[in-house]
Amino acid sequence: MRAAVLEAYGEPLRIESIPRPDPDAHGVVVDVEACGVCRSDWHSWMGHGEWADDQVPIGQVLGHEPAGVVADVGERVETLAPGDRVAVPFNLGDGSCSQCVSGHGNVCEDGYALGFKEAAPGAFAEAVHVPHADYNAVSLPDDVGFEEMAALGCRYVTAFHALAHRVDVDAGDWVAVHGCGGLGLAAVQVASALGAGVVAVDVRDDPLAFAVDVGATETVDASDTDDVPGAIETLTDGGAHVSIDALGRAETCRNSVESLRSRGDHVQLGLTTDAERGEVSLPIDAMTRWDVSFHGSRGMPPTRYDELLRTLEAGRLDPGALVSNRVALEDVSDRLAAMTEYDTSGIEVVTEF
Ligand SMILES: [Zn+2]
Numbered sequence: 488m489r490a491a492v493l494e495a496y497g498e499p500l501r502i503e504s505i506p507r508p509d510p511d512a513h514g515v516v517v518d519v520e521a522c523g524v525c526r527s528d529w530h531s532w533m534g535h536g537e538w539a540d541d542q543v544p545i546g547q548v549l550g551h552e553p554a555g556v557v558a559d560v561g562e563r564v565e566t567l568a569p570g571d572r573v574a575v576p577f578n579l580g581d582g583s584c585s586q587c588v589s590g591h592g593n594v595c596e597d598g599y600a601l602g603f604k605e606a607a608p609g610a611f612a613e614a615v616h617v618p619h620a621d622y623n624a625v626s627l628p629d630d631v632g633f634e635e636m637a638a639l640g641c642r643y644v645t646a647f648h649a650l651a652h653r654v655d656v657d658a659g660d661w662v663a664v665h666g667c668g669g670l671g672l673a674a675v676q677v678a679s680a681l682g683a684g685v686v687a688v689d690v691r692d693d694p695l696a697f698a699v700d701v702g703a704t705e706t707v708d709a710s711d712t713d714d715v716p717g718a719i720e721t722l723t724d725g726g727a728h729v730s731i732d733a734l735g736r737a738e739t740c741r742n743s744v745e746s747l748r749s750r751g752d753h754v755q756l757g758l759t760t761d762a763e764r765g766e767v768s769l770p771i772d773a774m775t776r777w778d779v780s781f782h783g784s785r786g787m788p789p790t791r792y793d794e795l796l797r798t799l800e801a802g803r804l805d806p807g808a809l810v811s812n813r814v815a816l817e818d819v820s821d822r823l824a825a826m827t828e829y830d831t832s833g834i835e836v837v838t839e840f
Pocket residue numbers: 580581582583584585586587588592594595596597598
């Protein structure tokens with residue numbers, strides 16, 4: 488089968504013919520119909536992450552936001568059958584450790600990330616293997632398209648988990664979103680659906696306009712604003728209740744923390760670049776003084792997808808509205824290179840394999 492393989496950091500992925508996977512006893516093989524291209528792929532492609540012992544190995548098949556159709560089923564799989572339409576969370580759990588059984592499979596003790604580890608080749612390929620598939624694969628309603636399903640693989644569920652589970656967003660709260668790439672736009676849409684007013688922050692016109700289309704009530708153009716936290720404090724009459732760094736740079740992380748009102752919650756979603764190497768200095772005395780909380784958040788437990796699916800079925804969320812571009816497997820390298828220049832907008836999805 489065809490797959491896009493990481494041959495050297497920062498160099499074009501090579502389209503190779505590799506063996507199609509066979510399902511292990513608890514796994515399924517999914518024919519990939521769509522797979523999002525995400526900034527996490529870009530981090531992998533750039534070779535980031537060695538500072539957290541998280542560098543993707545050379546030879547990896549990238550791609551971690553797949554949606555598709557179950558093709559082959561392992562003999563111990565109980566709940567899935569060929570033909571089932573599924574999305575696959577990138578945060579694969581074993582379904583049996585103390586975190587998984589208590590509902591926190593996104594931080595499984597034995598978990599690993601699809602498309603980032605040698606043991607879990609990714610979905611920039613015609614087919615992808617899903618381990619512990621009864622636990623990890625999420626069956627989806629017939630009326631959700633594959634492109635929408637791909638948007639559910641990582642960025643959209645990460646935004647939903649952050650805002651619906653990690654912090655408590657109430658109707659009427661102000662939520663600030665720093666960085667309006669695919670993840671940030673998903674956060675804007677989810678926060679708006681939860682009843683919050685949303686301030687979207689970016690340095691580019693198109694993503695800010697996109698943010699307004701999906702629910703932002705206010706925007707701050709950080710390219711011509713010296714004091715972003717001050718601008719947010721003014722717009723929200725005292726600061727955001729919840730603020731998200733959806734980009735992962737020192738400036739956006741710090742701006743996010745500083746744009747909170749007393750007792751506010753910051754949620755870190757963006758991973759840092761090689762400029763920060765996982766470290767950002769923060770005003771911890773002020774955070775202490777004002778009861779400000781800092782949360783990390785990653786993915787979403789597969790066992791909580793039903794909440795998201797109900798909001799989709801009720802028509803209150805529309806991840807398909809974030810899909811801005813459909814590309815072929817050969818185009819992935821170009822789209823990753825475009826991310827280096829922050830020259831993408833919305834969620835781009837591979838639909839031709
Ligand atoms: Zn587990």
